[in-house]
Amino acid sequence: METKHKIILFNPLVTKYKARIPLSILQVAASIYGKHEFVIIDGNREDDPWKKIKTLLDTGEFKYFGCTVMPGPQLRQAIPFTKKIKLEYPHIITIWGGYFASNQYQVCMESGYIDYIVNGIGDLAFPALLDTLEKSLDLRTINNLIFKENDKAIKTRKITSIDMDSLQTLPYHELDKFYPIRSYFGRTYLGKKTTLYHSSFGCPFTCSFCGIVPIFEARWKGESAERLYQNVKYLKDKYGIDSVEFCDNNFFVSERRIIAFCKLIETENITWWGEARIDTLDKFSDETLAYMSKAGCRMIFLGAETGNEEMLKAIDKGGTQNAAQMISFAERLGQFNIIPEYSFVLGFPAETPDQVMAMINEDIEFIKQVKKANPLTEIIIYVYSPVLTEGSELYEKVKATGFQFPEKLEDWLAQEWKGFDLRKNPLTPWLTSKMIDKIRDFEVVLNARYPTVQDIKLSNLQRKMVSLLSKARYNTNFFYFPYELKLLQRFWLKYRQPEQEGATMV
CATH class of the missing domain: 3.80.30.20 (tm_1862 like domain)
Known part of the structure; x- marks a missing residue:
């Protein structure tokens, strides 16, 4: 694996009851598995997820913060944590996905602390975004992406269907390194x-x-x-x-x-x-x-x-x-x-x-x-x-x-x-x-x-x-x-x- 900047993949708190396996984050992890080094943080499994995020960012090894955001409870951590990251670690690139981000992209982009939104299917968009940013290429070539240019939200071409059999299987063993998978x-x-x-x-x-x-x-x-x-x-x-x-x-x-x-x-x-x-x-x-x-x-x-x-x-x-x-x-x-x-x-x-x-x-x-x-x-x-x-x-x-x-x-x-x-x-x-x-x-x-x-x-x-x-x-x-x-x-x-x-x- 090439030496590249590391990524935090964050699943905000959904329920105070039994934690469910974080499929959305695992799907993103599958798309970059073997290409980029990542850490999974599940807000449903941490007493203080911000403390863990901050500890990782303080190492200086991380450049990207990816967060899945569904409407409702996940906003209670996604919004303040992302805002803190941009204030305290302005060099960190923040990326949101999930249907809240896609449907409410205008208010998200105008916040000033969300750099990119994966618009819908992210299995191809997320790894393409990382590669494009690492190589300073043209963002407009990436499908399913929303970003800001000259104070205007830009939406690239959207793909709404993908061959799921062609995708990587979910890396359950990677999740198991961070949280015992059987506990889900x-x-x-x-x-x-x-x-x-x-x-x-x-x-x-x-x-x-x-x-x-x-x-x-x-x-x-x-x-x-x-x-x-x-x-x-x-x-x-x-x-x-x-x-x-x-x-x-x-x-x-x-x-x-x-x-x-x-x-x-x-x-x-x-x-x-x-x-x-x-x-x-x-x-x-x-x-x-x-x-x-x-x-x-x-x-x-x-x-x-x-x-x-x-x-x-x-x-x-x-x-x-x-x-x-x-x-x-x-x-x-x-x-x-x-x-x-x-x-x-x-x-x-x-x-x-x-x-x-x-x-x-x-x-x-x-x-x-x-x-x-x-x-x-x-x-x-x-x-x-x-x-x-x-x-x-x-x-x-x-x-x-x-x-x-x-x-x-x-x-x-x-x-x-x-x-x-x-x-x-x-x-x-x-x-x-x-x-x-x-x-x-x-x-x-x-x-x-x-x-x-x-x-x-x-x-x-x-x-x-x-x-x-x-x-x-x-x-x-x-x-x-x-x-x-x-x-x-x-x-x-x-x-x-x-x-x-x-x-x-x-």
Whole structure:
């Protein structure tokens, strides 16, 4: 390996609970493995990550600081740490990636302490950037890069699809040098040693509330079934994993790939979970769904979003998804011993407050219809937070309300923005406190009436008791002030928060 300036790859804090394997940083590490020397720092595993970063920078051996930045919790470390680096070590080149950086690139570049942004796929862009900087070449020749020139943000040509089989496999052994890799595997509903895995880029749809749409522009590319199987089998044989959460934005795009993967993984005794679209999976044959179940698929996360047909069109959901299909598919999936996990987004904008509340009430009743069709259906509830996708009907509605994102990067650290992109704290003008309370109180009652199977700490007795205590509220739609249920939630129930930590892991 040539002697080159070293790189810090930093994964900011995501969750205060069980740390998950830092796939984004590992993906970047794979792209420069054998070419550049790097150090991995996981903010989820350090009591004081800044102290570790500073100690490394003080050696004088490092020139680059690479940071992955997703919306929400990661900003709480990414912003102040990067700012400190630029102030105290002005010669360090700071590079951000992740979909917050790509979607909010203007405010990032105007901060003055972020030098470069990898815009979307970074497997080729990141190593190309390092080589270009080391050799003082032309930055404009690099795809998927954002940088500043003459006080103007420059975006180079963007590649939205890449042959994943041509990429280096993730260097798990390198991560193991910094943090014991087995410590990232935990007990979940799926198994005793669950890991994350990402097998594809993008999604072929253009939902106007989705943060990856501007990045991948309705393109999808996945690993072949053979490579996917070999990599999962490696994790099983080398580290003893027994279950996988496939955190792809859309794992089930290709029925052919899924069938091939199931045939390969069937005898490995590995259980798994993935994300899909309802209308895509509903086109899968019964034979395929049965094969998926036989090959270890236990649960599928599905974006239902809303039961309102007009709103499905307004959010550019695409495809053929409709309310009747959502109900029938939940029932259908139950025949194959696969749990459907439906996510709903409540609180979309409308012309009047009464219309907003009416849609909230309509979706609450629709959710109850889904539960009636298949009581095992898991329900995840989000409150709508804008992701402004140019050209969509929803984009125009949001602009008309006067909603604005923060104009300075540090403003994202303000308490009121802390949970915004996690759809926990919407700063949207059309949502009143009464509406938010209605959504949250319903969520409490719903989760009590139907405790999630993913809370593996709950005993059968606890499940029965909390379900019984919430029955009257649920049946009569009396959701107001469920203090008795919130008390039980505080001591018993740990509801699933997929946008923060995936399946409950201990």
